[in-house]
Amino acid sequence: MPLNEDQLTQIRDERKEQIMAAGLRVFAKRGLAHTKMSMIAAEAGISHGLLYHYFKSKDELFLQLLQSAMEESIAGVQELYRLPGSPLDKLRSLTELILLPENAAHFMLIHHARTAEDMPDKARQILQDYSMKTYIDQLLPLFEEGQKMGELVEDEPRRLITTYLTVLTALMVLNTHEHEDFRQMEPAVLLRMIAKPGAL
Amino acid sequence: MPLNEDQLTQIRDERKEQIMAAGLRVFAKRGLAHTKMSMIAAEAGISHGLLYHYFKSKDELFLQLLQSAMEESIAGVQELYRLPGSPLDKLRSLTELILLPENAAHFMLIHHARTAEDMPDKARQILQDYSMKTYIDQLLPLFEEGQKMGELVEDEPRRLITTYLTVLTALMVLNTHEHEDFRQMEPAVLLRMIAKPGAL
DNA sequence: GTCTATATTAGGATAGAC
DNA sequence: GTCTATCCTAATATAGAC
Known part of the structure; x- marks a missing residue:
């Protein structure tokens, strides 16, 4: 059975939180320039490409954090x-x-x-x-x-x-x-x- | 007239000092990973390639400093x-x-x-x-x-x-x-x- | 929504001309 | 001793399949 609107929104919010938590850990340790998007993806347990689905760029993620x-x-x-x-x-x-x-x-x-x-x-x-x-x-x-x-x-x-x-x-x-x-x-x-x- | 042995040695020592002074300034500001060899070359006023003539690698320069x-x-x-x-x-x-x-x-x-x-x-x-x-x-x-x-x-x-x-x-x-x-x-x-x- | 290619650029390192 | 041109890898960002 297909997911409804609310469930999709929830998944998106959870993913975004998950990415931001991972981003905070990695950025805090290594700084903006020396953090690779692949590190954040790995830390969050998702793929590299999915990150870009939620955040337009590395800078945008950093700025929100x-x-x-x-x-x-x-x-x-x-x-x-x-x-x-x-x-x-x-x-x-x-x-x-x-x-x-x-x-x-x-x-x-x-x-x-x-x-x-x-x-x-x-x-x-x-x-x-x-x-x-x-x-x-x-x-x-x-x-x-x-x-x-x-x-x-x-x-x-x-x-x-x-x-x-x-x-x-x-x-x-x-x-x-x-x-x-x-x-x-x-x-x-x-x-x-x-x-x-x-x-x- | 050609340079003799001593003069060459002196040029080499001066260059090395010059590079290390530049390297210290740039590494101190930006760290190892985020420093580009081209920055140190520019700071020292020499070419990119000459740096590698004096130091085998970026790491070696950093370690000496x-x-x-x-x-x-x-x-x-x-x-x-x-x-x-x-x-x-x-x-x-x-x-x-x-x-x-x-x-x-x-x-x-x-x-x-x-x-x-x-x-x-x-x-x-x-x-x-x-x-x-x-x-x-x-x-x-x-x-x-x-x-x-x-x-x-x-x-x-x-x-x-x-x-x-x-x-x-x-x-x-x-x-x-x-x-x-x-x-x-x-x-x-x-x-x-x-x-x-x-x-x- | 999520993944696996792929395009593209930046930068470390080397080769070879002068 | 010094420079310019080039190789090659790594990493950002995108495209397209599922």
């Missing part, structure tokens, strides 16, 4: 404000969140988009839409409150946020390549950069 | 002991050294070797020869002295060194892509991770 990775990372920061605890507690949560291995693939994808030399213009556009400034603006109230409460050092807040985010960003990149030389960071050590000594 | 980058980074750490000042002063110098833009290319080359998926076995061998353990062993006396003097926190020293080097390594990678979003780190902020509050 980048867009959703950016959206999720912004949403992650916004979530902080809904957590209980002091500003320092929330920043500890942020630190843990960023260092979580499950999240590494998203961050790595963004890293590749930021650093690869031959990114399509569309990718640069997406990166600009969610620049560091976006994150700083979101975190500013939290840092200012932490300083008022005496939990955080007195440095100029935007500057302090940039510094801390830079370190976290750097670590999440390293974090992806689970290299035995580099240890899993303890949030407490990192927080010493921004917290008043007594507050930890 | 990796080897010397590793040797120089180890030598840099050893230099610390010849500097004047307290252990904390020396660690401040190390931090500055690692964050220096002039050194970024070397570190980036090593980073690519560590993270790319398709590195030749020879590269993995070189990386093992100069693993994190090498650096830790070199820095251990310095950290122990710093702890004895009350300048550094009391954590287990090898663990503390690993943590600090991991952060520095992560930053030097980010440092390479001079991205306006990420600010140049101030050593003082980073040193808060390892120094006793009073010592800074």
Whole structure:
């Protein structure tokens, strides 16, 4: 018996999800240029040609993944404000969140988009839409409150946020390549950069 | 009049240096797989074919560059002991050294070797020869002295060194892509991770 | 919807002229 | 010692069979 409209739609949606999950894993590990479509096809367990049935090109697949990775990372920061605890507690949560291995693939994808030399213009556009400034603006109230409460050092807040985010960003990149030389960071050590000594 | 033996040797040495300098710049930026031999030739201002006259293959050129980058980074750490000042002063110098833009290319080359998926076995061998353990062993006396003097926190020293080097390594990678979003780190902020509050 | 050819181009490596 | 022309493989993308 033939498949009806709904069943076909469902198959298509499932396939697309399956391809995007596979694409995220492979792109995160190897970057855009060095990922072959055949790798993604193999990772997703489908044929090479079918990939092109769902995504017009390698770039298009990458761009869709980048867009959703950016959206999720912004949403992650916004979530902080809904957590209980002091500003320092929330920043500890942020630190843990960023260092979580499950999240590494998203961050790595963004890293590749930021650093690869031959990114399509569309990718640069997406990166600009969610620049560091976006994150700083979101975190500013939290840092200012932490300083008022005496939990955080007195440095100029935007500057302090940039510094801390830079370190976290750097670590999440390293974090992806689970290299035995580099240890899993303890949030407490990192927080010493921004917290008043007594507050930890 | 024909060139004599010495002059030919000199031309060859100069060319080789010229190629290696160009190769370092391009490999550091783009990695092994994504660097085309034609890019290095263009950067060095010579033809594609001449490159192969001096280096058997792309891999061979990369491996020679990796080897010397590793040797120089180890030598840099050893230099610390010849500097004047307290252990904390020396660690401040190390931090500055690692964050220096002039050194970024070397570190980036090593980073690519560590993270790319398709590195030749020879590269993995070189990386093992100069693993994190090498650096830790070199820095251990310095950290122990710093702890004895009350300048550094009391954590287990090898663990503390690993943590600090991991952060520095992560930053030097980010440092390479001079991205306006990420600010140049101030050593003082980073040193808060390892120094006793009073010592800074 | 899915697969197996196939066209096409890019890039590593070599050969041979100068 | 240096360059240009060429070979050859790998990988993106498409066409067409099922």
